[in-house]
Amino acid sequence: MDFRDSPAEATFRADVRSFLQEHAPKDYVHAYSQNVDDEVLLRNNRDWQRTLYQHGWAALTWPREYGGRGQGPIEQIVWNHELARAGLGESLFVVGIGMAGPTIIAHGTDAQRERFLDPMLRGDEVWCQLFSEPGAGSDLAGLSCRAVRDGDDWVITGQKTWCSGAHYGDWGILLTRTDPSVPKHNGITFFLVDMKTPGIEVRPLRQMTGGEHFNDVFFNEARIPDAHRLGPEGGGWAVAKTTLMHERMAIGGIELMSFRWEDFVAHANAHRERIDGVLRDEIGRLYTSVKTLELLNARMITKLGRGEMPAAEASVMKLAMARIVSQGGEVGLRLLGPDAMQKDGTWQDVFLMAPSFHIAGGTDEIQKNQAAERVLGLPREVQPDRNVPFDQIARS
Ligand SMILES: Cc1cc2nc3c(=O)[nH]c(=O)nc-3n(C[C@H](O)[C@H](O)[C@H](O)COP(=O)(O)OP(=O)(O)OC[C@H]3O[C@@H](n4cnc5c(N)ncnc54)[C@H](O)[C@@H]3O)c2cc1C
Structure with a gap:
């Protein structure tokens, strides 16, 4: 496993950082921020998408002929990291650019590509x-x-x-x-x-x-x-598989963890007086999990760099990320003590949103099934209805 950027990755990372330093919005609104008016969210995310479009950063992995940068998954991962580092996490355009766009590129007619791709990139249409x-x-x-x-x-x-x-x-x-x-x-x-x-x-x-x-x-x-x-x-199932493959790439990443480790450390430092032996132990456990996730991420990037496709890594990473978000939300609240009872706050949001990470984009159990089959080589799950006509399957 190689933890360092290759020379090409380092150059790309430097380009991304300098672009973000110059253009990143100071008031970015995350797609799932609480208590934000929809109009404000839409305007904010649209403006940022338009800036990306104007500077050629709207869709890294799309082919150039459709307005993308023609880059590979490693560049996408570096880009995602740098966005997260700059505090520019979830965007309203992830379903469009991350999932619908690649599916239209792969399966659409020329007329469909003509009609839908450009407005997506410009931020004119949300999917x-x-x-x-x-x-x-x-x-x-x-x-x-x-x-x-x-x-x-x-x-x-x-x-x-x-x-x-x-x-x-x-x-x-x-x-x-x-x-x-x-x-x-x-x-x-x-x-x-x-x-x-x-x-x-x-x-x-x-x-x-x-x-x-x-x-x-x-x-x-x-x-x-x-x-x-x-x-x-x-033939929709084959088309949907393209979408689902892109969804896995779009949501399994470490950068979508819902809180940044450095923010957690700052939060812990601000409430040092509450850290007793038990909490210290839990923070240590959380740190170990975050570092393990980083290692998994490095392993995935190394594989991609060698031209191999990561198989079960995305499933294992998603599973690990959901656990970290739950752990982080719990410890984050305990650091607040009685103040956690207040309704609003970053750590309250992390805690209350954490269960969704165990479900969205494939539940924990489904990820475990994937890991069991692909990593451990256990037998495939039995699917008794696979070859039965849909209208003859017993349904409740
Ligand atoms: C925050 C969030 C956002 C979402 N956004 C979207 C969206 O934009 N569009 C969209 O279409 N969907 C969306 N979803 C839906 C999401 O894809 C589904 O919730 C998810 O696939 C699980 O399906 P389900 O809720 O029907 O649970 P079920 O599939 O009914 O599962 C119920 C329970 O049974 C377990 N289970 C099911 N099958 C197996 C099995 N084979 N082996 C072991 N255990 C099993 C599950 O792990 C779970 O614990 C979103 C979900 C969340 C939480």
Whole structure:
């Protein structure tokens, strides 16, 4: 494992730092900040995205012909680190640029690439992901939101849930069931949907933080033109796999840990009087976990540098990151003592958001299954319904 930047990585890192020093906004608003007005968040993130666009930094790994920088995953990781270091973490554009864009590049028609990619890069259109349903999350291929062909349109009926940012999303990536008579992976079709379409109702879900970042989305005979189908009818699962692969890269990273280690250290130093033997022990444990995550990250970068694809590393890193966020939230609150009872504050937010890290983008148990199969070589999970027509699978 190599902990140092290669000469090329060091040069790239220096370029990124000098760009950020000159252009990074001083008042950046994180996508999931609490108590921030949606309008303020949208304007703030849009302005930053436009700056990135104007200077050619809007999408590092997209091919140059579509407005990207044509760079690889190592540069993306270095870029993400430097953004986090500069306090520019989560952006509203992660679903668009990190997931929808690469999927449209891989599976879209020329007309779709022409229509959607540039507004995404410019920050003109925000995207959301409409995959999960009340009955389909870990088993995403078990989704049942229906799309029925009617002339040049598709008529969509069903419910999606947990959709981050759908209340300010302009466009969504949507998975539907178009053929229930074939096994579940074969009857899925992928669409790009205008969120202003009549028949779409977005209902925000209130979180225990008090914020409303996630939504139920109801489709009541909403019509989508066939021109907005991405990939072949019934071939949506292969298209979705492209999105999910990019999602894993976009959310497994150490830089999205929800707090920076140096901020935690500053917080601990500011409350030294509360650090007894037990808390000292827990801080030591947290430090060990953070350092282990950094080592995992270095291992992943080393693999990428050798041209190998990391297999289970992203799953193990996501698992480790979720644990660290939970640990950090708990210790962060204990350092506050009775002040933790106040509603607002960074460590209250870290604590209250921590459970979502164990679920979003694949639950802890699913990551463990991946690690069991790919690292330990245990037998694959049994999937009794894999070859059964969807409409013959027993469902509650
Ligand atoms: C903060 C947040 C943001 C999200 N944003 C979006 C979004 O923008 N768009 C979107 O489409 N979705 C989004 N999701 C949904 C997310 O992808 C799902 O919540 C996740 O995939 C889990 O699905 P589920 O909630 O249906 O749980 P289930 O799949 O029903 O799981 C329930 C429990 O069973 C366990 N389990 C399930 N299957 C197995 C198995 N095979 N082996 C062992 N244990 C298993 C799970 O680990 C879990 O503990 C978001 C979720 C969160 C928390």
